[in-house]
Amino acid sequence: QWASWDLEQGFQVAGQPVEQELRDPLSALRAVNSLATPDGTVLLVLRNFHRFLQSAEIIEAVTRQILLGRQNRTFLVILAPVVQLPVELEKLFAILEHDLPGREQLLSIAQEIATEPSELPDQAELAAVLDAAAGLTRIEAENAYSLSLIRHQRITSAAIWELKQGMLRKSGLLELYQGQED
Secondary structure (H helix, E strand, O other): OEEEEEOOOEEEEOOOOOEOOOOOHHHHHHHHHHHOOOOOOEEEEEEOHHHHOOOHHHHHHHHHHHHHHHHHOEEEEEEOOOOOOOOOOHHHOOOOOOOOOOHHHHHHHHHHHOOOHHHOOOHHHHHHHHHHHOOOOHHHHHHHHHHHHHHHOOOOHHHHHHHHHHHHHHHOOOOOOOOOOO
16 A cells, blocks of 8 residues: 655545645654554655755654554655755665666657657757757656747757756856867
8 A cells, every 4th residue: 555745735545535634744654654554565655755854853753654664564755856864864765766768768758749740850850859868857858848849849959958058057066068060
């Protein structure tokens, strides 16, 4: 059995109505134990929970739930865009990173976004588009392709490079210079 929690939806058990009163993170952590059965496993997926991991009360509740979960087979999964575990929790979690989409998946995403044949580039430009999209997450690639369609009525590598430059500029860590071929 599995349940999920996020700030907007609150605590939800798969296949059951939403528990409106369980919107705060502490309530979700406490409620997961009520789902435990002697012969079953419960998984609680906490979306964007990294925002709450700086609270001492949350750290204590998570630590307690992890230790209790080993006995009653209730497990926590935190889905977050960044890894920011407090020192107290570092050794209690296994961190899994997912691979970025490869060329085939980036092509598939482009084909899903471009609904008209004229919106997809020819083979030579398509290779340049996939090169430009390398290193983007699925959502970033979808956004880049969509932005390109809005601006140019087709997917172009130039629009994707422009978006990547903006992302890097925002981070303040790198600046991307795209040279021209001679």
